[in-house]
Amino acid sequence: MDHTNSSNHRPRPTGNKWGAGRPPPPPLSMQEGLPPAASSGYGRHLMLEDRPKSTAMLSLGIRSLQALCSLVSFSLMASSNQSYSYHTGFTKISVNLHYSDFPPFSFLVAAMVLTFVWSLGILLRDLFELCGWGRLQLARWRIWACFLTDTLLVLLSFGAGCAAAGVTTINGLLCDSQIQGQMCGLAKAAAGFAFCAWASLLPTFGFALICVFREYN
Incomplete structure (x- = not known):
């Protein structure tokens, strides 16, 4: 008499546990249309978002204005040397x-040089991406780098413009003498372009601030 359990003679399924020829259901993250890392919360901090070309072109224009204003500002200030003699x-x-x-x-020249170098670097990056040599993406580290650097440059450029204007216009320490008229005029122009560079930094600072808020909301 065969005492073997009849269940042992049932055919065992091959392949996965869902049956032969039937693939398992996709993970929940794929069903929701999100990458696995993003659905688990880890990918939120490493997420890359495609950036439209219109945004890159706008950034290119604003960075060009920043680079131009800062270049003119520190060039005028660097050329404001003057020599005179008296008896x-x-x-x-x-x-x-x-x-x-x-x-x-000196503070104005340093602030404008930093602004020019930063704006020129971002300008070249945007230009490479628009020419198809890179990917139009917003990474978390890039957003934070733009936000922190633009914040620092906004403060430096505004402070440098106010300091130069205080010497040339408000207190009149430099412009009281007619002998120093040439240097005074160049210094005033440099301070004006420093304020223009500060104003052109505000849009990129605001955009980076919005991106940071979106990252954590």
């Missing part, structure tokens, strides 16, 4: 004025 009755004294003799002007 004391017995001797002739020659004086050479350089922008580095005034700390506010």
Whole structure:
């Protein structure tokens, strides 16, 4: 008499547990149309979003304006050196004025050089992406880099413009003498372009701030 259980003679399914020839159901993240990492919360911090070309073109234009204003500002200030001489009755004294003799002007040149380098770098990146040499994407590290750098440059450019304007216009420390008229005019123009660079930094700072808020909301 065969005491073997009849269930042992049932055919065993081959392949996966869902039956032969029948694929298992897709993961929940694929059913929702999201990548697995993004649905689990981990990919939210590493997420890449496609950036439309219109946004890249707008960024290219704004960065070009930033680079132009900062370039003109520190070029005017760097060329504002002036030499003059005067007589004391017995001797002739020659004086050479350089922008580095005034700390506010040195601060303006440093801030505008930093703004120019940063804007030129982002400008070239946008240009490469628009030419098809890169991917139009917004990565989390790139958003944070733009936000932090633009925040720093907004503060530096505004402070540099105010410092230069305080020396040339508000207090009149430099422009009281007619001898220093040429240097005074160039310094005023450099301060004006510093404010233009500050104003052109505000749109990119606002866009980066919105992207940061969207990342955590």
